[in-house]
Amino acid sequence: MSYLNLDESLDRSSLGIDHSASIDDPGIAESREIQEIDPDRPALTEIPGRVLLVEPAVGDRWWLRNELLAGRMEVFEATDLITAQRAVAMFQPNLILAQLRLPTYSGLELVRRLKRDSTTQSIPVLLYTDLATAEERIQALELGASDLISRPFVGAEVLARLRAALRIRHLLTILEQRAHLDSLTGLANRGVLDDRLPREWEACRRRRTALAVMIADLDHFKAVNDRYGHAAGDTVLRQSAATLARVIRTSDFVARYGGEEFVVVAPDCGLSAAVRLAERFRTAIAQLRNDEHGDTIPVTTSVGVAAFADLTRTGPAELLRRADEALYRAKEAGRNATWFWEQTQNSPAPAARNSDTTP
Numbered sequence: 473m474s475y476l477n478l479d480e481s482l483d484r485s486s487l488g489i490d491h492s493a494s495i496d497d498p499g500i501a502e503s504r505e506i507q508e509i510d511p512d513r514p515a516l517t518e519i520p521g522r523v524l525l526v527e528p529a530v531g532d533r534w535w536l537r538n539e540l541l542a543g544r545m546e547v548f549e550a551t552d553l554i555t556a557q558r559a560v561a562m563f564q565p566n567l568i569l570a571q572l573r574l575p576t577y578s579g580l581e582l583v584r585r586l587k588r589d590s591t592t593q594s595i596p597v598l599l600y601t602d603l604a605t606a607e608e609r610i611q612a613l614e615l616g617a618s619d620l621i622s623r624p625f626v627g628a629e630v631l632a633r634l635r636a637a638l639r640i641r642h643l644l645t646i647l648e649q650r651a652h653l654d655s656l657t658g659l660a661n662r663g664v665l666d667d668r669l670p671r672e673w674e675a676c677r678r679r680r681t682a683l684a685v686m687i688a689d690l691d692h693f694k695a696v697n698d699r700y701g702h703a704a705g706d707t708v709l710r711q712s713a714a715t716l717a718r719v720i721r722t723s724d725f726v727a728r729y730g731g732e733e734f735v736v737v738a739p740d741c742g743l744s745a746a747v748r749l750a751e752r753f754r755t756a757i758a759q760l761r762n763d764e765h766g767d768t769i770p771v772t773t774s775v776g777v778a779a780f781a782d783l784t785r786t787g788p789a790e791l792l793r794r795a796d797e798a799l800y801r802a803k804e805a806g807r808n809a810t811w812f813w814e815q816t817q818n819s820p821a822p823a824a825r826n827s828d829t830t831p
């Protein structure tokens with residue numbers, strides 16, 4: 473078990489300590505975004521606590537720190553609202569235990585600020601003080617604090633309350649993850665795509681780069697289910713999703729769009745790269761081998777691609793519409809093909825059946 477005082481750590485010339493590794497690491501936000509449901513998640517009684525303790529008085533801080541360490545919590549420390557805010561960004565605690573009576577700004581202000589910020593609003597905050605008025609208790613809860621405890625309390629009670637707050641947060645995280653994931657394939661679901669596509673559009677528009685969208689729809693999938701059974705169809709869908717996740721770049725975003733449809737959003741990606749990606753996926757699907765009752769299930773996919781270089785006109789809905797229209801044309805033309813519709817074209821066109829060919 474360890475603890476780290478923010479003031480001490482900021483004074484260190486080198487921030488080569490473990491916890492500081494997260495400060496500038498862009499991987500933190502990313503790894504959160506793609507975090508999947510962990511089948512081996514810890515029992516609810518064993519959820520690890522990374523607690524930020526915000527207490528101005530040295531003696532009280534010492535006592536609480538020891539109680540937390542005895543309760544197998546990892547402890548970081550701050551002494552006021554300003555250092556607490558910096559510590560939250562640095563150490564990413566999963567719980568905050570803060571004195572209500574802080575110098576200059578109160579603990580209530582800390583709660584208000586944390587709950588206003590989308591990156592910190594989900595962290596549970598427990599306040600404590602010697603004596604809180606009814607008004608303070610009400611305000612604390614209405615601002616979003618998990619609890620406001622009055623002294624006297626024993627260490628075991630503080631720990632029990634922290635664990636209760638951690639349990640609730642842990643369950644909420646699982647629910648949030650489930651709401652964003654497609655349970656069959658583990659890919660993001662359509663709701664996440666609806667949120668992500670406009671954001672990628674905006675980011676590419678600001679960078680003045682191209683944005684591409686690809687929609688793939690497995691061919692005659694109803695016949696696969698009819699012939700080999702729904703369970704085999706599910707296996708093919710899972711394999712297809714895994715194949716797609718393998719052929720995209722790490723910066724691309726992939727979602728299950730509908731039953732047997734997948735969408736990729738590829739930022740900073742022009743038409744020819746997007747068509748190459750689509751062709752990689754199409755050929756990989758055709759090569760999938762899934763044996764069922766000694767029979768290999770034949771699977772192919774049709775793909776529609778749209779790419780816009782100038783994002784100052786129209787919007788993401790038009791990009792998606794064009795990819796969908798290109799997909800429709802690929803189906804109409806006989807399936808197992810990629811069609812594309814670039815911004816300046818009047819109508820979709822077929823891609824050459826060679827992943828190295830520029831359209």
Ligand code: GH3
Binds near residue numbers: 730
């Ligand atoms: P097309 O080439 O025109 O796309 O033909 P299709 O048969 O693939 O298209 P259609 O829209 O007629 O049928 C889609 C099929 O996908 C029907 C449905 O049973 C199947 N499907 C959708 N979701 C799932 C799923 O989660 N599991 C399985 N096994 N099948 C699914």
Ligand code: MG
Binds near residue numbers: 689
């Ligand atoms: Mg289909």
Ligand code: MG
Binds near residue numbers: 689730732733
């Ligand atoms: Mg379909």
